[in-house]
Amino acid sequence: MGLFFAFFIVSGFFKNEKAIAKSNISADTVLMKKHLQSIVETPQFRNHKNIDQLNAVAEYIRHDFNKYGDSTGFQEYKVNGQTYKNVISSFGTEHTKRIIIGAHYDVCGDQKGADDNATGVTALLELARMLKGQKLNYRIDLVAYTLEEPPYFRTENMGSYVHARYLKDNNIAVYGMASVEMIGYFSEEKGSQEFPVGILSWIYGNKGDFITLVKRFSGAGPFVKNFISNFKSSQQIKTETFPAPKFVTGVDFSDHLNYWKFGYSALMITDTSFFRNKNYHETTDTLDTLDLPRMAKVIDGIFLSLIHLK
Structure with missing residues (x-):
């Protein structure tokens, strides 16, 4: 445990001084709000039971992706006789090695899921607009997943499992993957931030005013190292890195798991x-709880990280 805490201390206080070049393209909070409303304010909840609603959201994502991507389409698969869809849009398709940026569009049960995970999907939609026409060093695939929530979480029916297995089975060269999982809730109140291990509040403070980059404790790989360096160097938003061991609750609670x-x-x-x-998986996870300006800064950080990856 001593090594664990020491690693967090070193990681938490490490600062990357060299800023990367900024861009004249940035996330648009007006468009973000439009996307969030379209994803969240639907006739039915977008869970695994409401397949027509899931398909409607998937079509909304595909339609918007199609405005910007080099190629866009569905990855369809069947579960219990029903067809579910991942939505994929690709940029820089002249490159062989690719980067996956993913977020799930389904929700857990009967709730709106504004932060979880309409914020992640909105990030994909804004990234699509921002990436159009950019000179890239890798192919970038934006992937919106289905069936990431219970009862399919940690099963082979997860959209991210289906996609990751496809990449592996077809020997597709992948530089790395980033899961965008809940990026819209921030607080300046003392005590608003908890941790899987209480002592971490001594290091990071107890205000929920930062974005977190969660990586493996060891063997994270070159993509993760370079992405984190770029993200911090973009200087868009207060950022912390959590190199968490497997036993830490929540470290693998998203699409990157697969x-x-x-x-x-x-x-x-x-x-x-x-x-x-605390609105997580509750009916209170609504649009009015989100901080769109800070969410936009997270999206800007992702964008700048991607376009500067070597």
Whole structure:
């Protein structure tokens, strides 16, 4: 345990002084709000039972992706006789090696899921707009997943499992993957941030005012190392890195789980979910709880990280 805490201390206080070049393209909070409303304010809840609603959201994502991507389409698969869809849009398709940026569009049960995970999907939609026409060093696939929530979480029916297995089975060259999982909830109140291990509040403070990059404790891989360096160097938002061991609750509670399973370098970008946002998997996870300006800064950080990856 001593080594564990020492690693967090070193990671938490490490600062990258060299800023990367900024861009004249940035996330648009007006468009973000439009996407969030379209995803959240639906006739039915977008859970596994309401397949027509899931398909409607998938079509909304595909339609918007199609405005910007080099290629866009569905990855369809069947579960219990029903067809579910991942939505994929690709940029820089002249490159062989690719980066996956993913977020799930389904919700857990009968709730709106504004932060979980309409914020992640909105990030994908804004990234699509921002990536159009950019000179890239890798192919970038934006992937919106289905069936990431219970009862399919940690099963082979997860959209991220289906996608990661497809990459592995077809020997597709992957540089790395980033899961965008809840990026819209922030708080300046003391005591608003909890941790899986209480002593971490001594290091990071107890305010939920930062975004977190969660990586494997060891063997994170070159993509994760370079992405984190770029993200911090973009200087868009207060950022902390959690190099967490497997036993830490929540470290693998998202889409990156299945890329880890197949041996890919992957990380999660998150506001720390239930460690901060008590609306997690509750009917109170609504649009009015989100901080769109800070969410936009997270998206800007992802964008700048991607376009500067070497």
